[in-house]
Amino acid sequence: MSEHKLRVLLVDDEPLANVELRRLLEAHHAVLEVVGVCEDATAARDAIDRLSPDVIFLDIALPDESGIGLLASLDPSPAVVFVTAFSEHAVQAFALSAEDYLLKPVNAARLDQAVARLLTRADRATPEPRDLRRPLRSHERIFLHDTNARLWLIAVAEIMLLEVAGEGTRVLFGRGVANSPRSLRAIEPRLPDDAFFRANRSQIIALKYVRQVHPWFAGRLKVTIDGGIEVFVSRRQARALVSGLSL
Template identity: 30%
Template sequence: MNRKLQTIIIDDEELARLRLIRLLKNYNDIINIIGEAVNGEDGLKKIEELKPDLIFLDIEMPVYNGFEMLSKLEDPPRVVFTTAYDQYAIKAFEEDSVDYLLKPVEAERLELTMKRLEKENKSDAVSLPIESLLKQLNIKKDTKTLTVKIGDRILLIKPENIAYIQAEDKYVFLCCLDGKKHLTDFTVSGLESKLPDTFIRINRSTLINTDHISEIRKGFNGTLIFVMKDKEAVKLSSSRRYGEVLREHFEI
């Protein structure tokens, strides 16, 4: 096979999309950009509608992050990740056919990606199976800060200052030790995948920082109640679904 790869760019950052489109104009002989998507949900719709051969995919996006989006696809296209993951995670993919670009994407690094894709395209190479891809990408990022936008300001929140994370309706809040709550664009699942192992899920909508638990109480029907060390000493209940896993984790 030697034809242009029909391509969609999926990224919630407009500047990142525009930069990548500009850089990819140098490779019109290899790819043809047929669409853009602004989040994981939009990406799913565009993929189902346009059936691309290739997607350039961000990971940290609202609605569905990149991992969640891929997990919903029965027949995923080839994937090139464009993300802010640290270098150690990128090295894990140096030997694989699916590439992994650090943002902001540099022209020199993108050239290596395009050479790889061109070689695969000519040889009709088979992409890395999605199950293997998702398994290998399940790497916790050593996140030093989370960004929160408040008007024209951007706050940097350190994970160690977060007591718990909670979803309320369609909104997700970082709940800090000082009692302040900060709205974030990340999903609970997205935060779970990028934060250290001290953050664990106790129900569908809540992550807690185990470094900031003051007390654990037994609730009804196998549930647990966590008293946190934040200013309000908030009590958070686990769901029955997570009860057994949590009891094993805390050796209760």
């Protein structure tokens, strides 16, 4: 079990819902600490920056933006458990890597399951051995497995795109596609900073393979890399990309 309490932020525009969820979470006070409560997405973004929560319990229907939209815009994001009266958004939620999806009124036993899942996630996030954290250089070669259990030995410079695939990472390179059991978040610190760029919550691109960049909706960018593969850069990351590559 994680040695510290998980810091929790509650986001729901119904004050009574926040009060009730906070009451239910008291049963887990030994492992969870509620550090803030917000009633809209704007306040939630500010609280995330100030409080650095480990977990957000997030409603779908917020007055200024949907909870789905809020999660999609966070990069990186804390763990998110949706708490909502609407069952139809579950597929979207899990596609955005939500940890769980609770329906109102929240059942205590079901909440217990969600908390157990969060604690398991926290345990998986323990630091890796030092030699696995060392940043790679572009000329170095690494081993990757593909879906047919073949083993590839490739140079880091061959990698074009990395993206979330379940709990692991799908790696696209010039000669094929391979998979790593490690998460994208665990792999990212090992990539050369000057060669790779996180486009959104689930994808990292190699800058040398970018062929076209186009403005897209809501301040995002559409990037085309070798092979005609299109990747959408989040609004926040679009600003960083333009700033970093401008004279």
